[in-house]
Amino acid sequence: MVIQGITGSILAFEPELDRVSHPHLAYVKPGTRVLSLNEIRTAVSRQFGGEPIVAFEPSLSPRLSSQLLLPSGIAYVNQYTGEVLGVRVRGQSFLGYVRALHVRLGVGALGRNILRWSAVAALLSSVSGFYLWWPMKRISVLFTAGPKRFWFDLHNVIGICSLLPLTLLAGSGVVLGFEDQAAWLIHRVTHSTAKPSSFSERKPIAGASMIDADEAVAIAQSLMPGTLPYRVQMPEYGGLYRIGLVNPRDRITGSRNSVALDPSNGAVVSVNRTADLSISDWILAANETVHTGSVMGLPTRVLASFFSMIVFVQALSGAFLWLHRKKILQPAAHSVLQVRSK
């Protein structure tokens, strides 16, 4: 639980921390005109000796650079000038290790199983903690009665103040840890099914050659007005243009829109809209945004990070109480009896 709390607190700001650790790659000065994907491709190809581009990840913010996924690494590009800011090679990083700790304790199936059951234990701790808090309803910390009383009060006060967010974090963590079982259960309860991907064949354009990435994005956006492209997979890698589109107004499932296009003529091969998600898929997506704190943007991410760290404080004070359980429980039990006798 301590590891999950500390690592969760860090991961709530994973994108920002990743950018801060590579500021020369991540940030750009906003310009007047954003280059087209083809212009960026041409500029990058010149600097990489014609290395093929696997996918574009256009910037969604005027102050952040765009990324190009290459076989040799990830190129960061100024979308206003075409300048390559640098390349990161693939491999383990500090943040990747933090994520591995949070998801699987840095090891394989054993670590994953330990963590999913510790999430269950955290959820049960929230319930049992509330049960233990209820008789005395302690909501203040007595600083003058020695360290034992201080830790006892602190554990009680922090516990009751953070009960709801900690229960949400633990509960959503349990669902993530047992996602297959949760999906099965939600599906059974809601009887929901996803709408199949919609297909609409377009007639090939006579004499047309391969469509380019900008044309592919224009076709995809025409099918989903109001969305922005966040990923454009090139057809040399996977056979089709696969365009991921984000709806900025939908924080829960907004990035689950996608369009696949035949590169030879622009025919739409498949369209996946968030509106077509089943209720169970939507619930699982919502659960994930609750767990990461992204459900309402930056404010809830700050809260998720803060309360993840609270897990560490509660574990520390809880361990202290357990080590001194006899000396603390005796007067506490006495107080309970006093309260109940009134």
Added chain:
Amino acid sequence: MKKAILAFLLLTVNVMAADVTGRWSGQFKVDGGEHDVPQLLILKQVKNQLTGSGGPNETEQYPIENGNIDGNRLQFEITTGEWKFTYDLKVDGSTMKGHLELKSINDRRSASVSLTKAQ
């Protein structure tokens, strides 16, 4: 003794002459993962050079990069986007097994691969 040496030589020649050209299907499983991920490799061998493509199915294929064969050992890479897959496989008749390393910009995972040759 002569028969044993002859059998060994025949086996060695057979392994050295292994041609992996063709379609290989199977799956990989990431260490700590819960699900098998389907794999379809369409390989073409010319001497010790390996080309072709790989992916989860026939319609989603990614080009093989830096492919080579040394005896019964195959090594090649596939880039799918964020992830680069580095295969290290050993072929034994119509089966192929080995190790796969997956790397993204922040993460590194390993997986076991098992494939069989399509008839």
